[in-house]
Amino acid sequence: MKGSTVYTSIQKRGLHIGLLPEMAAAVNPSTPITLDHDLEVLPEAGRRLxxxxxxxxxxxxxxxxxxxxxxxxxxxxxxxxxxxxxxxxxxxxxxxxxxxxxxxxxxxxxxxxxxxxxxxxxxxxxxxxxxxxxxxxxxxxxxxxxxxxxxxxxxxxxxxxxxxxxxxxxxxxxxxxxxxxxxxxxxxxxxxxxxxxPRTQGIRLLPQWRLLSLMRKKDTVAIHVPFVHSRMVAAMSLALLREYPVLLMREADPAAVAEQLVTHRPVFIEALPNSLMEWEELADDPRMPFGNVKVFSSTFDAIHPRTMSRLLKASNRRGALFFQIYGQSEVGPAVGRAYFRHSAHKANGRCVGWAMPHGAARVRVVSRDGHKPSEANPGFIEVAWDGLAKTYYGEQDRYDTNRNGDWWRTGDVGYRTRFGCLHMLDREVDMIPGVRSSLEVEDVVLSQLDELSELVVVQGPNAEPVPVICTVDDAPLDLARWRRAVADFPQLADPIQIPQAELPRTATLKVQRLALARRFGEQPRPSA
CATH class of the missing domain: 3.40.50.980 (Rossmann fold)
Structure with missing residues (x-):
């Protein structure tokens, strides 16, 4: 049985994860799966299967x-x-x-x-x-x-x-x-x-199946994705059915990650945006843990151009690329685009890509106020295709409020360029008066200040945009450098510096912006 035959079957009959390991074994029983930790339920199984x-x-x-x-x-x-x-x-x-x-x-x-x-x-x-x-x-x-x-x-x-x-x-x-x-x-x-x-899970494999076709050899795929996430279903399914050796990683500490990458030399890495941001420091490791990586891939959240650029420059592979997928649990992969070594640092981080061809999701931007969506007047981003999640369990009414026929409202706002590129500016709930895009501010400032390990712009108690910053090793912020970096954003309040460990995060390491905003709305603001 060939992987392409199995994939065709999945498209017709749906993806059943209970059958997937057996199907993958029928394609190639010897495909290796390596772990960076022991299985708790089967401790005797070891780390190489x-x-x-x-x-x-x-x-x-x-x-x-x-x-x-x-x-x-x-x-x-x-x-x-x-x-x-x-x-x-x-x-x-x-x-x-x-x-x-x-x-x-x-x-x-x-x-x-x-x-x-x-x-x-x-x-x-x-x-x-x-x-x-x-x-x-x-x-x-x-x-x-x-x-x-x-x-x-x-x-x-x-x-x-x-x-x-x-x-x-x-x-x-x-x-x-x-x-x-x-x-x-x-x-x-x-x-x-x-x-x-099974149908929606199977349909979502389509865009990534084509992405993996860029890999001609059966080289190692490293996956660092929460084991509970819907993205894990796609990542594991695709890697196993295409017979790629898999490195399943749990540990996120850069030192531990470097050891795994140096040992196994993956050609493809799928990871969370914030994990990749934390691993930026490995670009300077003389062992070159990213040296063999041909494709970096990430979804869940927008990723900063600085991160993409540093990782790509740490690869020795000709034509190395960073493929970003924009989507969410409810819609799966919606749009995507590739970034390359010599241009990633100049990329507009708000451009999250184009609709993918051949049966993938359709995307549109709908007006919020009756006027045509534009850069100055962003609209609601909506997605339609057969890969949309079926419902919210136990909350059908809540699901229905976001569903308009075939179209799902993502909760993000943005616009499309005349070339069709989708620009995602912010989550609707995170929009701040007087700020076109908090994410854009973060992209620009992070690209200028390597000492920042994280920057999140949230709304303060008086509706002012408050930059919350974390620095490498929690070193004190150089206020003079900060002021030069934010000269184009005079609306920003003074920065608040906190230890990175204090950032409230979700299961996929996204910063919980509303929780962070509430924190500074309920107590005196510390100085930077």
């Missing part, structure tokens, strides 16, 4: 879940310590017809309780550490049963105790019914539960 071994482990875990009482159509909430076994467990749930509900390990107990209640008596698949965290939550009232992937706790059945359970036949969910539920970043409150079907 073949896709055939991976598929065998998923089948084994599916049998254990069935023995625990999990059945088709049942919701299984997976809330556990960050680990690559999360994706294996999700595949195992899917393999027996369950509906996967992925929750970020960064969620607090109160939020988890709200989401468990919204799902309605699910099975909770967790671990000892998270059960300790949930000690104040009445799990008996909120769940049907509690299973532990690692660690014994009263009231929880351990998957280890079910080892050797009889294998069961796969159960395939209907193509247009819920298969995997992920959640939004929660930047504005309790996350929304986004429902993905």
């Amino acid at each position: 073949t896709v055939a071994q991976y598929a065998e482990h998923v089948d084994d875990l599916a049998a254990r879940l069935w023995a625990a009482g999990v059945r088709p159509d049942e919701h299984v909430v997976i809330f556990k310590t960050a680990n690559a076994d999360h994706w294996m467990l999700a595949a195992a749930v899917s393999r027996i017809g369950g509906i996967v509900v992925n929750l970020s390990p960064q969620l607090d107990p109160e939020t988890v309780a709200v989401l468990l209640k919204r799902v309605g008596q699910p099975t909770l698949l967790t671990d000892g550490a998270k059960l300790d965290l949930l000690a104040s939550v009445s799990l008996d009232d909120l769940t049907r049963r509690v299973l532990s992937s690692a660690g014994e706790r009263p009231g929880a059945v351990t998957l280890a105790s079910l080892a050797g359970s009889p294998r069961v036949r796969p159960v395939v969910r209907p193509i247009d019914e819920a298969a995997v539920i992920t959640h939004t970043s929660g930047t504005t409150g309790i996350p929304k539960l986004v429902v993905h079907t």
Whole structure:
């Protein structure tokens, strides 16, 4: 069986992550999967697997879940310590017809309780550490049963105790019914539960399948994406079906990342924008950890030109490129564009790309005030295609407010150039009076001040734009250099410097801008 044949089948029948490892093993059973950490649910498995071994482990875990009482159509909430076994467990749930509900390990107990209640008596698949965290939550009232992937706790059945359970036949969910539920970043409150079907998951592979065609050889793909995110479904599916060796990375510390990149020399890196920003310092590492990278890829959030430029210049590969995809959990990949070594530093970071061809998403910009959207008068960005998420679980009315026929309103504002490039200026909720684009300010200033590790412009208590900054190693800010860098933005208030560790972040490392704005609206502002 060839990867292209399997891919064609997925486009017709949908993507079922419970079947994916077995399908990938049929394409090439020896494709290697390497981890930078141990699997908690299967500590004896080691850090180097073949896709055939991976598929065998998923089948084994599916049998254990069935023995625990999990059945088709049942919701299984997976809330556990960050680990690559999360994706294996999700595949195992899917393999027996369950509906996967992925929750970020960064969620607090109160939020988890709200989401468990919204799902309605699910099975909770967790671990000892998270059960300790949930000690104040009445799990008996909120769940049907509690299973532990690692660690014994009263009231929880351990998957280890079910080892050797009889294998069961796969159960395939209907193509247009819920298969995997992920959640939004929660930047504005309790996350929304986004429902993905086999059809929508399969359709979303199309743009990335073509991107991976740039790689002629079967070189290593490094993936550093939250294991709970819908993006992880696409990243793993594409890499395995195209027979690329996979390096699954959990650790984000630059020193640990450098060791993995130097050892495995990936040709393709998929990572969060803020992770890549944190790894910029590795561009100066004499071992050249990015030296073999042909393609950097990122989605989730816009990325600063400075970051792209530094990473591309750290690659030795001819024609190295940075491919940015603009999208969100509800729509998948909407538009994209490539940046190259000699021009990335001059790029307009607000230009997030063009619609991708051949059946990919359509994008439009709709007026907010009756006037034609433009750079000076940005409109609402909307997306339409068959890859849109089906609904928000338990919040259909909330979903419907963003849906207008085929079109989904993303919550971002922007405009299109006469050449068709989509410019995303800000989230609508983050717009600040007198500032055309907070993100644009951040792009420009970061490109001039290498000592800044992060810059976030938020609205202050008097509607003024407040730049919140973090510096490399938390060094004091040079105010004279700052003033020169922001000379074109006189509307900015004085900067506020905080340690980077104090930035409130989502599961995908986005800064929670509203939470940051509230912080400075509720207490005296410290000096820079």
